[in-house]
Amino acid sequence: MTETLADPHLRFEAATAASGTPRDIVILGSTGSIGTQAIDVVLRNPDRFRVTGLSAAGGRVGLLAEQAHTLRVRTVAVAQADKVPALREALAARYGQGEPLPEILAGPDAATELAASECHSVLNGITGSIGLAPTLAALKAGRVLVLANKESLIVGGPLVREVAAPGQIVPVDSEHSALFQALLGGARREVRKLVVTASGGPFRGRTRQELTDVTPEQALAHPTWDMGPVVTINSATLVNKGLEVIEAHLLFDIPFERIDVVVHPQSYIHSMVEFTDGSTLAQASPPDMRMPISLGLGWPERVPDAAPGCDWTKAATWEFLPLDDEAFPSVGLARHVGGLGGTAPAVFNAANEECVAAFLQRKLPFNGIVDTVADVVAEHGTPARGTRLTVADVLEAEAWARSRARELAARAAHATAIPEARV
Incomplete structure (x- = not known):
């Protein structure tokens, strides 16, 4: 088996206290x-x-x-x-x-x-x-x-x-x-694809045109998760899902073309792994971050009663829907950025943070967030291959991306009427 950064089959031996102590x-x-x-x-x-x-x-x-x-x-x-x-x-x-x-x-x-x-x-x-x-x-x-x-x-x-x-x-x-847990079901060579689920955010089902007048208040009203403002807006644009696709690639060393995204509004299935024999293993639990946090803190042991489990005695319906790439182009952009490598992901992330800030300040329309990020990524161009990345490279690329994103957002603000909060 090929070793990866987050390989559930491996146990990293960190220095620890004597047995029986916290x-x-x-x-x-x-x-x-x-x-x-x-x-x-x-x-x-x-x-x-x-x-x-x-x-x-x-x-x-x-x-x-x-x-x-x-x-x-x-x-x-x-x-x-x-x-x-x-x-x-x-x-x-x-x-x-x-x-x-x-x-x-x-x-x-x-x-x-x-x-x-x-x-x-x-x-x-x-x-x-x-x-x-x-x-x-x-x-x-x-x-x-x-x-x-x-x-x-x-x-x-x-x-x-x-x-x-x-x-x-x-x-x-x-x-x-979820992927970390599901991967325990087989060897890495038996993995056909990773399937990352997305709630779809507060605007699931809307067309790109219907997203034109979205306000910060609407975008901050996530239907499932209680998160900070940046992560909540990223969930509304699905930039968060694009970042997660890049993260899954880096953690588990699976090519981008074998990482899918599917919309699952109920947020009970957190992700899935499809194996080469056609079987799929899914990790299910109610949307409560204490479960994955406890698993991370206690690994390789689970923490009993960390969070409530699924109540299988009650009738429930779970939906799985295809991602609308036209209304939410962020996932496709993230795949492109991840494939470029180098400082491109840093440019993508930094530009997005600036555009989210501009949106929250009503200086950029909702659709303008990802559109502006795409423009910054395009201007950045393709990183030189074979060049060893340094922290200084990342910081320099981020600084440029933030500056350029602010310039483009300011230009968009002059040309676009930003919707006010609706009473």
Whole structure:
């Protein structure tokens, strides 16, 4: 069997505590959606997990301090250094007199430093490509990487592949966790295709023309998942699904032409693996991120009662529909970008983040998000083959893509009437 970054058949041996003691975990992005749900899993399983470090951007220092006190962590990292005084004050208000406060790391490299600290596993729940440096740090330090930050793998795929040992990454995205589990049903040579499911977002069934007047409020109203604004808008445009196709290719080393996307509105089947004998294995569970998070933290063991299971005593109907590539061209664009390789995925991701921000500020129409990203990708061109990718290359490509995306979005804003919120 060919070894891959996320091979469920392999067990990466990280340094661990003696048998019977909790596994030490670092959580990056602790105040976000993934981080808060991971903490819920930890608090309900104190015999299995112990959090030693937390990191956050700094926008919610009160919550970060509360988490640190509840979990009794050694270290707290905050990306915004100017938030340190407020964080110290929040910590002091929660810790009793004489109780030692946790160590504080601050600045843009704080999460990266924390990712390399002594622990068994690092859960990277940071949103965006800023998660790349912590991802690389955790891998280089020999930690198990529990990966929810898909962007770090997408923008730095070759860099991650260079330092990751086979089986060192356990994916947390519900789709990739599903593939990870279903792949246990056979050898890699027996895999015919991966089938990634998509809820279809809030605009499933609409034509491209019907998406013209979509407002930010409508796009943020996801029918199934409770996520942050960037991920929610990415789900509405299906950019998130395009990113997941690239991630699946990198994690499991399956060619793009053997990775399909199918719309499944109920979001109970999280993805499927079709094998060469015609059989398909699907992973099913109610839409609750605590299940894939717990699997990532506890792998290779499952955490009992991590999340509710399916109620098979009740009648239910599950639908599977083809993807409308005309209304949602993002998946096709992502396949193209993934095939280009090099810095193209970084350009795709960075341009999209800027376009999402412009849309949320009513400076770009909904359809303009992916259209503008496609224009930026086209201007970037085809990366030179055979050139070794560096972190500097990724950062330079991202900076250019962000700048160019802002220019094109500003130009579109002057030419287009952006719809206001509907009362």
